[in-house]
Amino acid sequence: xxxxxxxxxxxxxxxxxxxxxxxxxxxxxxxxxxxxxxxxxxxxxxxxxxxxxxxxxxxxxxxxxxxxxxxxxxxxxxxxxxxxxxxxxxxxxxxxxxxxxxxxxxxxxxxxxxxxxxxxxxxxxxxxxxxxxxxxxxxxxxxxxxxxxxxxxxxxxxxxxxxxxxxxxxxxxxxxxxxxxxxxxxxxxxxxxxxxxxxxxxxxxxxxxxxxxxxxxxxxxxxxxxxxxxxxxxxxxxxxxxxxxxxxxxxxxxxxxxxxxxxxxxxxxxxxxxxxxxxxxxxxxxxxxxxxxxxxxxxxxxxxxxxxxxxxxxxxxxxxxxxxxxxxxxxxxxxxxxxxxxxxxxxxxxxxxxxxxxxxxxxxxxxxxxxxxxxxxxxxxxxx
Amino acid sequence: xxxxxxxxxxxxxxxxxxxxxxxxxxxxxxxxxxxxxxxxxxxxxxxxxxxxxxxxxxxxxxxxxxxxxxxxxxxxxxxxxxxxxxxxxxxxxxxxxxxxxxxxxxxxxxxxxxxxxxxxxxxxxxxxxxxxxxxxxxxxxxxxxxxxxxxxxxxxxxxxxxxxxxxxxxxxxxxxxxxxxxxxxxxxxxxxxxxxxxxxxxxxxxxxxxxxxxxxxxxxxxxxxxxxxxxxxxxxxxxxxxxxxxxxx
Amino acid sequence: xxxxxxxxxxxxxxxxxxxxxxxxxxxxxxxxxxxxxxxxxxxxxxxxxxxxxxxxxxxxxxxxxxxxxxxxxxxxxxxxxxxxxxxxxxxxxxxxxxxxxxxxxxxxxxxxxxxxxxxxxxxxxxxxxxxxxxxxxxxxxxxxxxxxxxx
Numbered sequence: 001x002x003x004x005x006x007x008x009x010x011x012x013x014x015x016x017x018x019x020x021x022x023x024x025x026x027x028x029x030x031x032x033x034x035x036x037x038x039x040x041x042x043x044x045x046x047x048x049x050x051x052x053x054x055x056x057x058x059x060x061x062x063x064x065x066x067x068x069x070x071x072x073x074x075x076x077x078x079x080x081x082x083x084x085x086x087x088x089x090x091x092x093x094x095x096x097x098x099x100x101x102x103x104x105x106x107x108x109x110x111x112x113x114x115x116x117x118x119x120x121x122x123x124x125x126x127x128x129x130x131x132x133x134x135x136x137x138x139x140x141x142x143x144x145x146x147x148x149x150x151x152x153x154x155x156x157x158x159x160x161x162x163x164x165x166x167x168x169x170x171x172x173x174x175x176x177x178x179x180x181x182x183x184x185x186x187x188x189x190x191x192x193x194x195x196x197x198x199x200x201x202x203x204x205x206x207x208x209x210x211x212x213x214x215x216x217x218x219x220x221x222x223x224x225x226x227x228x229x230x231x232x233x234x235x236x237x238x239x240x241x242x243x244x245x246x247x248x249x250x251x252x253x254x255x256x257x258x259x260x261x262x263x264x265x266x267x268x269x270x271x272x273x274x275x276x277x278x279x280x281x282x283x284x285x286x287x288x289x290x291x292x293x294x295x296x297x298x299x300x301x302x303x304x305x306x307x308x309x310x311x312x313x314x315x316x317x318x319x320x321x322x323x324x325x326x327x328x329x330x331x332x333x334x335x336x337x338x339x340x341x342x343x344x345x346x347x348x349x350x351x352x353x354x355x356x357x358x359x360x361x362x363x364x365x366x367x368x369x370x371x372x373x374x375x376x377x378x379x380x381x382x383x384x
Numbered sequence: 385x386x387x388x389x390x391x392x393x394x395x396x397x398x399x400x401x402x403x404x405x406x407x408x409x410x411x412x413x414x415x416x417x418x419x420x421x422x423x424x425x426x427x428x429x430x431x432x433x434x435x436x437x438x439x440x441x442x443x444x445x446x447x448x449x450x451x452x453x454x455x456x457x458x459x460x461x462x463x464x465x466x467x468x469x470x471x472x473x474x475x476x477x478x479x480x481x482x483x484x485x486x487x488x489x490x491x492x493x494x495x496x497x498x499x500x501x502x503x504x505x506x507x508x509x510x511x512x513x514x515x516x517x518x519x520x521x522x523x524x525x526x527x528x529x530x531x532x533x534x535x536x537x538x539x540x541x542x543x544x545x546x547x548x549x550x551x552x553x554x555x556x557x558x559x560x561x562x563x564x565x566x567x568x569x570x571x572x573x574x575x576x577x578x579x580x581x582x583x584x585x586x587x588x589x590x591x592x593x594x595x596x597x598x599x600x601x602x603x604x605x606x607x608x609x610x611x612x613x614x615x616x617x618x619x620x621x622x623x624x625x626x627x628x629x630x631x632x633x
Numbered sequence: 634x635x636x637x638x639x640x641x642x643x644x645x646x647x648x649x650x651x652x653x654x655x656x657x658x659x660x661x662x663x664x665x666x667x668x669x670x671x672x673x674x675x676x677x678x679x680x681x682x683x684x685x686x687x688x689x690x691x692x693x694x695x696x697x698x699x700x701x702x703x704x705x706x707x708x709x710x711x712x713x714x715x716x717x718x719x720x721x722x723x724x725x726x727x728x729x730x731x732x733x734x735x736x737x738x739x740x741x742x743x744x745x746x747x748x749x750x751x752x753x754x755x756x757x758x759x760x761x762x763x764x765x766x767x768x769x770x771x772x773x774x775x776x777x778x779x780x781x782x783x784x
Contacts, residue, residue: 123709123710123711126710126711127643131644132643132644132647132675134732136638136641137766138708138712138718138720142705142707143705143720147701147722150701150702150746151701151746195706197706197707198705198706199703200703247722247730248730252700252722516758517777519659561657
């Protein structure tokens with residue numbers, strides 16, 4: 001079967017985008033991606049939209065985005081798996097090319113989160129976990145990751161400071177990313193002084209809601225060679241699930257879905273964890289990034305804290321992780337995040353990342369988690 | 385009918401005489417240990433305790449003024465300590481002090497309200513604390529048909545008896561989810577010592593009001609109370625059961 | 634009846650809704666598959682070991698060990714009046730897990746991962762409707778209790 005490659009990438013500015021509708025945000029990224037690939041709409045066979053519908057007033061988002069992008073009558077549909085919706089869209093596009101149904105597919109991850117009132121958002125926030133047995137007690141998204149953090153600290157001695165090192169690192173790099181929501185470095189002291197959200201997590205442990213879009217254009221091997229000279233190949237494409245409910249996970253110090261997806265992606269791409277030079281992982285909370293180092297095999301189980309505090313996740317370390325700022329600094333427009341990760345890794349593998357370039361980046365990885373780990377999508381990207 | 389009251393522990397306020405003592409003895413016959421309060425009638429109270437014990441049950445007489453909040457809380461605590469638990473609270477202690485309103489003193493009003501209405505609050509609250517934690521209990525408050533209708537020269541008494549009914553219904557709503565039943569028994573004229581001091585022409589007038597041409601005995605009232613305290617009545621709550629021979633309909 | 638369960642309830646209809654009635658009566662129920670015998674807490678109508686839909690309720694003791702916890706300071710809609718509150722995830726002695734609030738019998742400073750706890754059915758007492766939940770308490774705490782030393 002054909003290899004699938006990324007021939008065009010585009011990204012919009014993440015932030016509080018009260019200047020635009022979700023379809024207008026999508027167009028920003030789409031325009032940039034088409035320009036980057038050097039193609040126009042006639043070259044595109046289909047699109048897949050990754051977004052989480054419940055945050056929007058517009059129902060059935062894929063339709064309105066497709067229309068606005070000027071892609072009617074080409075096929076489109078929505079993929080939704082919470083915060084991994086962007087990666088699910090990429091996977092679906094990849095599948096359609098792999099089987100020969102389409103040759104060139106545009107993947108658009110887009111999201112507006114600021115159309116809702118605070119009360120509406122707070123109501124949604126309480127329904128993140130398993131609604132039947134958990135939401136009646138007022139669990140929240142940070143609450144779940146806080147419980148993972150408590151357990152991780154208890155079992156492995158991970159410290160609060162190590163958790164916040166993730167935030168300091170990601171803000172450092174995000175300050176150098178023009179698309180990020182937060183473009184200022186932060187100090188450890190500032191992070192340590194922030195308000196509690198769910199113990200032990202504080203405000204600086206948590207990513208922020210944002211609006212935004214990103215786009216990648218995928219192509220079959222033949223088409224890619226025809227159109228692009230800087231194709232980045234999607235050689236590892238895996239997805240795994242774990243229980244929605246924390247009540248049915250064997251261990252609460254890692255995400256079983258991430259571990260499984262990583263194993264499968266490495267095998268498919270014919271690489272190991274040691275081959276990965278640059279990665280974008282799902283740092284919805286600082287502890288999530290620490291668990292990701294372990295789940296992805298960048299370091300042994302339990303050693304995620306020292307991994308970051310010893311500089312191993314920085315450029316020049318063992319694996320450069322989230323050097324676009326991660327969710328922490330970019331913000332997290334949920335449908336867009338997965339595609340934003342793919343954008344960044346493709347940019348790195350092409351050598352186009354400027355002052356944030358990871359030297360000799362030839363193999364990269366994206367790790368995109370949905371919700372509290374009920375879905376995880378891991379991609380391995382390669383540059384020939 | 386087996387009421388299933390064997391081994392239950394009960395308090396009956398105003399249990400030294402009249403309807404109260406009849407209720408105490410009836411509950412004891414059904415298998416309850418019974419505690420009563422007295423304010424002045426210690427001799428009568430001790431007799432009731434002896435009668436209860438003669439039936440093979442534990443009896444206890446506690447000096448307590450029902451209009452005193454602290455006395456009520458203390459009495460309930462004492463009974464729980466002595467008997468080990470509390471299952472039944474019957475509020476029965478009551479007085480009347482009649483008079484047309486233009487001749488009714490402030491003291492006349494306050495005393496009847498404090499003994500009758502506040503007295504029920506004092507004991508109902510103390511019992512509610514126990515029953516809510518225990519997740520079971522029965523409360524029966526003795527009111528009167530004069531709480532359902534107006535009665536000449538009884539603004540104070542009728543107010544207290546009507547208040548007991550409304551209070552019991554509110555309480556039934558609060559305690560229902562804890563498996564506690566709260567009901568009211570509303571007698572008409574009952575032949576007790578209190579009734580013996582009523583002039584004969586009033587008694588005749590009252591009897592003519594009844595469909596059955598008779599008055600209740602204290603024992604008949606006690607039968608009804610015992611039923612309401614039993615598990616046989618477990619689906620009855622917030623109810624007012626008249627026992628008046630059809631005196632007021 | 635399942636709408637009785639939780640301070641806020643989003644799932645009023647479920648095949649296991651009698652769970653809430655049992656909880657109101659002081660019983661904590663898991664489920665057992667009638668075909669293969671697999672047990673589950675929380676209860677589930679459809680077996681994930683075989684594929685049977687025949688289940689029965691199966692009372693559990695409520696004895697459990699603390700796996701992890703957090704104190705939630707930023708509350709979702711419906712919980713603003715009780716924040717902050719501490720939720721814990723516990724491993725039940727018979728297997729399965731529960732997520733619940735810590736109750737009155739424990740202070741925040743006593744909470745430690747690995748501690749023994751008792752899951753106790755509770756009734757929300759200051760609302761008119763019937764609302765039930767369960768809480769994490771000191772071992773030995775019972776549902777129905779009379780404390781002879783109350784004031």
